[in-house]
Structure formats: C-alpha cells, structure tokens
Amino acid sequence: MDQWTRLDPIYDSEAAARTIAAAAAARADAQDHDGGFPQDDVADLARLGLLAAPVPVEQGGAGLGTEPGAGALAEVLRLVGYGSLALGRLYEGHVNAIQLIARYGTPDQRSRLFADARAGHLFGVWNTEPAEGGLRVEARDTDGQLLGVKTFASGAGYVTRALVTARHPDRAGVAMMVVPLEAGTRADLSAWRAQGMRASATGTVDFTGLAVNAGDILGQPDDYFQQPAFSGGAWRFAAVQLGGIEAVFDAWRGHLNRTGRGGDPHQLARLGEGAIAVEGARLWIERGAQVASDAGMPPARVVAYINLVRLAVERAGLDVLQLAQRSVGLQGFMRGHRLERLARDLATYLRQPGPDHALTAAASEILQADAMAGDLWTETAA
Ligand SMILES: Cc1cc2nc3c(=O)[nH]c(=O)nc-3n(C[C@H](O)[C@H](O)[C@H](O)COP(=O)(O)OP(=O)(O)OC[C@H]3O[C@@H](n4cnc5c(N)ncnc54)[C@H](O)[C@@H]3O)c2cc1C
CATH class of the missing domain: 1.20.140.10 (Butyryl-CoA Dehydrogenase, subunit A, domain 3)
Known part of the structure; x- marks a missing residue:
C-alpha cells in the first residue's frame, strides 16, 4: 500500500504546507522559465498528504476545507502560495476539483475519484475556453466523445484528472465531468509566454476523440455554476x-x-x-x-x-x-x-x-x- 493511501487521523495539514512551502521557495527560481513546472513540489504535495487532505475523512482524507470556518484550508493555501504562487495555483485547482466531486459526485464517482487523489493524481479544474472551438460532447447513442479545447488550463500535460465543463447535446446547459489524462499528452504550452507564473504550465489542452459516458458526468446541467x-x-x-x-x-x-x-x-x-x-x-x-x-x-x-x-x-x-x-x-x-x-x-x-x-x-x-x-x-x- 502506498504511504499516502490513507491519512493519519491526526494529520497536520498546516505543518505539511510549511514544509512544502519552504522547499518550493528554494526551487522556484529554477522553475521560472517557459515550460517550467514544479514537479518535485507536486511530488511533495502527494508524499506529505496534501493531495489527499481535501478528501473527506470517511474516505481516507483529512476533510481539509470542511472544518468550521475553513480556517485550516485558508492557512494551507496561504502557505503554499507563499512558497510558490505557481504551486499554489495548481494546489487550489486540485482542492476545487475535490470539493466539486464531494458536492456533486455519486457515491461511486466519489469513491473512485477520491482513491485517485489518495494515490497521488493531480486534479485541475478547467473551465476557460476560447470563443470558438470550446469543449463539447458529441453524443453517440448513450456514450459520446469529446471535441474541442480548454485554454488557460494550469498543469496542462501534468494534471492527470481534469474536471472540465462541456456543452452536451442531451443536456440543456453545461455538463461537468472528470476526464482521465495521460501525463505529457494533449497539452500545448506554446502560447504561455507570460510575464510571471511561468512554472504553472498554463496551456491549451485538446480533448478531441476522448470517450465519455453518462457515468463520467457529475451532477446536473449547470451545477458547476451554482451559487454561492x-x-x-x-x-x-x-x-x-x-x-x-x-x-x-x-x-x-x-x-x-x-x-x-x-x-x-x-x-x-x-x-x-x-x-x-x-x-x-x-x-x-x-x-x-x-x-x-x-x-x-x-x-x-x-x-x-x-x-x-x-x-x-x-x-x-x-x-x-x-x-x-x-x-x-x-x-x-x-x-x-x-x-x-x-x-x-x-x-x-x-x-x-x-x-x-x-x-x-x-x-x-x-x-x-x-x-x-x-x-x-x-x-x-x-
Ligand atoms: C496563472 C493563471 C492560471 C490559470 N489557470 C486556469 C485554470 O486552470 N483553469 C481555468 O479555467 N482558468 C484558468 N485561468 C484563467 C482565469 O480563470 C481567467 O480566465 C483569467 O485569469 C482572466 O483574466 P483576464 O484579466 O483576462 O480577465 P477578464 O475577465 O477578461 O478581465 C480583463 C478586463 O476586462 C474587463 N471585462 C471583463 N469582461 C468584460 C466585458 N464583457 N466587457 C468589457 N470589459 C470586460 C474586466 O473587468 C477587466 O478589467 C488562469 C489564469 C492565470 C493568470
């Protein structure tokens, strides 16, 4: 069993964040180039339990973010951002994805995807897309396939579980689904020539041809945009x-x-x-x-x-x-x-x-x- 498969009941997320932030700060200058990525820091997030931490306690995480007032999550996000804003951006996307799955996932989706988070998969939430060519599902009977791209997607080429929004022909509104991706595939970082946040690997990801079925879809149409x-x-x-x-x-x-x-x-x-x-x-x-x-x-x-x-x-x-x-x-x-x-x-x-x-x-x-x-x-x- 992996060392980070199930968190200790007295897991200290703030202590983990402080350790990760110190190492990330020391590495951040070396990652500051076009195409850079904080690979070692993400490995630390997995090794020290922060990828699993937002998973509910009963499913092997620490329930980070569900504590009264979300004070521990606020501290963890602040600390990771202090160490490296690029890493902080990636970690915030991961936390957002886990919270959306907790809120809208079926019991089966939750147990499958939370196991992935505990096993060290980095999640991201990719909603931004171009005016033309954004992501949609093309239906073939009950199953379908994806067509189009997401832009400004942080961790492009590194995130292996992408929570994306996509228009769906059978659903009035925007559907939300988690798409498994292989590291190093489908990502184009060539347009990310930004002044800062170079190490966030914020690029375009092309999903065209990937299969999607009804069981992959989280919640109801437009749930992603539910307020507050x-x-x-x-x-x-x-x-x-x-x-x-x-x-x-x-x-x-x-x-x-x-x-x-x-x-x-x-x-x-x-x-x-x-x-x-x-x-x-x-x-x-x-x-x-x-x-x-x-x-x-x-x-x-x-x-x-x-x-x-x-x-x-x-x-x-x-x-x-x-x-x-x-x-x-x-x-x-x-x-x-x-x-x-x-x-x-x-x-x-x-x-x-x-x-x-x-x-x-x-x-x-x-x-x-x-x-x-x-x-x-x-x-x-x-
Ligand atoms: C480092 C980084 C990582 C990111 N990672 C992700 C990611 O992983 N997933 C993802 O989905 N997105 C991601 N994004 C994209 C992000 O969610 C926003 O889309 C992006 O930051 C928008 O910035 P903007 O300044 O262009 O905003 P805009 O909203 O375009 O604002 C620019 C200016 O235009 C004004 N404005 C906005 N709309 C209008 C309008 N209709 N008419 C007139 N004026 C208007 C605004 O008030 C503002 O003054 C990332 C962004 C950054 C910087």
Whole structure:
C-alpha cells in the first residue's frame, strides 16, 4: 500500500504546507522559465498528504476545507502560495476539483475519484475556453466523445484528472465531468509566454476523440455554476494570492534590512503602509473563508462578500507591489533579486476574471439590502 493511501487521523495539514512551502521557495527560481513546472513540489504535495487532505475523512482524507470556518484550508493555501504562487495555483485547482466531486459526485464517482487523489493524481479544474472551438460532447447513442479545447488550463500535460465543463447535446446547459489524462499528452504550452507564473504550465489542452459516458458526468446541467459555491469559491485563489503578497513583502523587508536602508523615515512609512495592506488582506481572507462556508447566509450575500474579498486582496497586492518596487528601486527589477520573480508572479496571478463586474455586482447587492451596514454580513437566510 502506498504511504499516502490513507491519512493519519491526526494529520497536520498546516505543518505539511510549511514544509512544502519552504522547499518550493528554494526551487522556484529554477522553475521560472517557459515550460517550467514544479514537479518535485507536486511530488511533495502527494508524499506529505496534501493531495489527499481535501478528501473527506470517511474516505481516507483529512476533510481539509470542511472544518468550521475553513480556517485550516485558508492557512494551507496561504502557505503554499507563499512558497510558490505557481504551486499554489495548481494546489487550489486540485482542492476545487475535490470539493466539486464531494458536492456533486455519486457515491461511486466519489469513491473512485477520491482513491485517485489518495494515490497521488493531480486534479485541475478547467473551465476557460476560447470563443470558438470550446469543449463539447458529441453524443453517440448513450456514450459520446469529446471535441474541442480548454485554454488557460494550469498543469496542462501534468494534471492527470481534469474536471472540465462541456456543452452536451442531451443536456440543456453545461455538463461537468472528470476526464482521465495521460501525463505529457494533449497539452500545448506554446502560447504561455507570460510575464510571471511561468512554472504553472498554463496551456491549451485538446480533448478531441476522448470517450465519455453518462457515468463520467457529475451532477446536473449547470451545477458547476451554482451559487454561492461558484463565485464564493474565489476566496481560495485570493488566499493563494495572499501568500504571494506576503512573499513580496518579506523580500522587500529583507532588502531594507540587508542594505541598512530601513531606518529612513520614508522607507519606514512605506513599510508601515505595506504592513497594513498585508494584514488587511489576511483579515479579509479569514472572514471570507468563514462567510463562504456559512450555510446560513443568503447565497447572494455570500457572493457579494467574496467579490469584495477578492477585490480587497487584489488592491492589497497592487499596493504592496508598488510600495516594494518604489522602496527597493532598480535592484528589485534585476534578475536574481528575490523581489523580481516574486513581483512578476504576483502581478500575473492577480489577473482573475471579471473584476469590474465583481465590484459592481457586490455594490448592487449592498444597495438593495435593508440591513444596516454593520449587519450586512451577519444576516441569515429567511
Ligand atoms: C496563472 C493563471 C492560471 C490559470 N489557470 C486556469 C485554470 O486552470 N483553469 C481555468 O479555467 N482558468 C484558468 N485561468 C484563467 C482565469 O480563470 C481567467 O480566465 C483569467 O485569469 C482572466 O483574466 P483576464 O484579466 O483576462 O480577465 P477578464 O475577465 O477578461 O478581465 C480583463 C478586463 O476586462 C474587463 N471585462 C471583463 N469582461 C468584460 C466585458 N464583457 N466587457 C468589457 N470589459 C470586460 C474586466 O473587468 C477587466 O478589467 C488562469 C489564469 C492565470 C493568470
């Protein structure tokens, strides 16, 4: 039996994340090239139990993310993101997939796919696709085959269990399914010439010709987009971003100490502003994880809150980047300086879908609510 087949009942996910983050930080510069991938770090995720951790306890995992307030998951995502944003992105996709399977899978799908996670398969969630040529199922009687591609798919060529969305002829709406993939196949990373997050292997995957049958399909049509889970899940990528923000902050702090420039009042004032931004983001994440796992809050209110969380964390990230680059100066733009890659990775990973809409949708919900401002996020569903 593999050493990570079933987690110990007292498994410590935070301790595992700290160990993995330290090793990932040491390896991240070497992986920072077109086509790079944190292969050894993903092996650590498997070896130290974090791939199995989000699996429910009764199915051999640690139930990471199901604890009250999702505080342990928030810490794990933050820590892994601190070590490497590319690894954090991959791990967040894995956690998202396991949570979707737990929510929508049949008992058979759950036991089969959770066994795969415990055996060390890396999962991903690939929803983004081009306007033309996106993924669809072509039906042949009861079974069908896939046609088309997914784009901006992290871990392309490395993820061996891909949770994808696809249009289905027999289903009014979008179907969700987990497709087994062989490592090193069907992936095209040639368009991923990004400023940062080079090691996330974010590419195009062509599924054309792969068979799919009714038993592969998770849940009902459009379940993937059910609220508040769909938009509310954004707190998880924001938690990973928080780790990246903290890493930039520490690179900046380290530079000031090393160069003896920290005592200057302008430098101190900027560092103080940065500390406020970092701590503000941390508090948003802590509360966001609680709100997202609060079954009693009306779904629209959860979504509005998480929209604010992701924008507050994005703002904190942009502020810390600007302050750090102003404080460190040109040195921070030189390859080999710790800040240089961390800043590129963070600036890239802060780009998430539809930020304008997230802000105005949250504002609309707030505008029409009856509650006093201080009670907006404590209301329970009628
Ligand atoms: C490192 C990385 C890894 C990723 N991995 C995955 C993955 O594994 N799976 C996956 O599915 N996706 C993945 N993505 C893609 C991600 O989910 C988003 O699709 C992507 O980040 C969108 O970024 P964008 O800035 O282009 O967003 P956009 O939504 O295009 O936003 C760009 C700007 O346009 C505005 N805007 C948006 N829509 C409109 C409109 N209709 N009219 C006018 N303005 C508009 C926005 O408010 C914003 O100002 C990844 C992205 C990154 C950066």
